[in-house]
Amino acid sequence: MSDLTGKTAIITGASRGIGAEIAKRFAEAGANVVVNYSGSQQKAEAVVEAIKQNGGEAIAVKANVADAEAVKAMVEETMAAFGSVDILVNNAGITRDNLMMRMKDDEWDDVINTNLKGVFVCTKAVTRQMMKQRSGRIVNIASIVGVMGNAGQANYVASKAGVIGLTKTTARELASRGITANAVAPGFITTDMTDQLNEDIQKSMMSQIPLGRFGKPEEVAKAALFLASDEASYMTGQTLHLDGGMVM
Amino acid sequence: MATVLERVTKVIVDRLGVEENEVKLEASFTGDLGADSLDVVELVMELEDEFDMEISDEDAEGMATVGDAVSYIEKKQA
């Protein structure tokens, strides 16, 4: 079993969906968890409450992942509460889907800012502490569409392909300091993000999934837990596909 | 009380694993002391901690030698 006892993990975008599930799993595995969110304070506090009910340790911290000042303050708050930063899961992400021909500049900018710049900002902010510790685990939640492309998601696909490249560079830059960086590329996972897709799109996605079903947030959480734990100690720069077989 | 040079020297010796007598004012971090670019970043971080000051990225880029670091710190402390 992957054990995170005594480790501190910052999970971005952990108020809902996949991030909330990762936060709960990591807490079960023994980690002190920072539940980051941007707007949903009540939901973030509910995640913290659930973790505490279960005997775990967690705090909720509001910060827009693309805002370097806010993220710096979040890392400081983490240090004050738990005294180390061992794991960062860059999970916060948004979609603003549109055909490229129709896509507005701000739809492009919003998605690139949150999904790609956010990963850069948060990674940079924890690196100092992880370098000092001579250890750290960075897990980036990308997406399978960053590997295969997807009509109607130019901004999102570009951001996720960017995250995969950034993961490899992070891995190379920090390997000598005992820090690993890996990505998870989920396929279609049932959350708020995918609930907003219409039925036709859901059906056509389903037809591309060999395992014949959508994934669950806890299935992504298990993969993230593996990558964040000592079990994955010899793995860095990789992207785990978690997509029911969509891309092989 | 140790001088700035003595304290800088200690940080460099600890971080880069060089001999104390190699740490001369004119010694460059990357050329003479065998640091790679990440070592220099770390060195600056440790100097920040040692002297309890913030060194901006721009200022850090201007520090190539031991002497650069010492005079920067002395100026900032003055």
Ligand SMILES: NC(=O)c1ccc[n+]([C@@H]2O[C@H](COP(=O)([O-])OP(=O)(O)OC[C@H]3O[C@@H](n4cnc5c(N)ncnc54)[C@H](OP(=O)(O)O)[C@@H]3O)[C@@H](O)[C@H]2O)c1
């Ligand atoms: N669901 C899928 O099928 C799927 C597939 C592949 C990849 N992914 C990726 O998995 C990750 C999580 O997706 P999800 O489906 O769980 O999404 P979700 O249910 O929509 O939740 C998104 C989370 O991100 C947070 N967030 C959004 N913008 C933020 C910002 N600027 N700063 C900080 N937090 C922010 C939200 O916080 P608030 O609640 O405060 O808004 C929320 O907690 C995303 O990176 C997504 O791209 C999802």
